[in-house]
Amino acid sequence: MEIDYYNEGDILIVAPSGKLDTTHAPDFSKRIKELFEDKPKACLIDLSNITFLASSGLQSILAAAKNAKKEEMTFGVFGMQKMAYNVFTMSGFNQFIQSFDSKEDALANLL
């Protein structure tokens, strides 16, 4: 799994690619933890290149969201492919994690 990251102003954008599953979720969590050490004001996860999202991947996103809240950081995700979005919403994650269709949408509306 590749995990790119960059900043758009004060917002940290993290862009993993490939499968966010049992095998790769620990790498994602570790990277997020490292990146949060710089205490960005906000973080967006770009999920547009995630081809498969398993419950372990959801758990790593949930852990990141909880960590962000603890650090008083705004948090959201964007760009999910159809079935990843289905997994996300069926788990009820859309009720407590902001999700957006695109980066532009996220940058304009992240609260």
Add this chain to the structure above:
Amino acid sequence: MIPIDLAHMEQSLLLVEQNLESFVSNLDPEQHYKATFICEEILTNFARHANFENRTPNVSFKLDTLEQEALLLTFRDNAQPFDLLEYPDPKIGGDLEEAELGGLGIYLTKQYAKNIQYCYENEFNILKIIL
């Protein structure tokens, strides 16, 4: 039946996925995703939580096609009896603070499956999932 090596889950899951792709031609992408998702969740559950006591783990997977493009996934294992149908669902939605980390895989498996049958026979769990 495909034998599953719980000590090497990444390879085992790859084998299952290859089987899915070679066995079923022109599988609907949504069905493919759901089948892969369920295999990942069930097999990961075995690796993390199954209690084999003193027995050598014996886990296998079989894929069959049914009428009207339905798939039958059969999982067989010699761990202690475990019926996922009896497993309580996690709390879905609500607040971030209350969101639970466990149980989502089983919950989503139940949501995606059209039918789930479980039995324990001759010291083996047999789980049949139709989707």
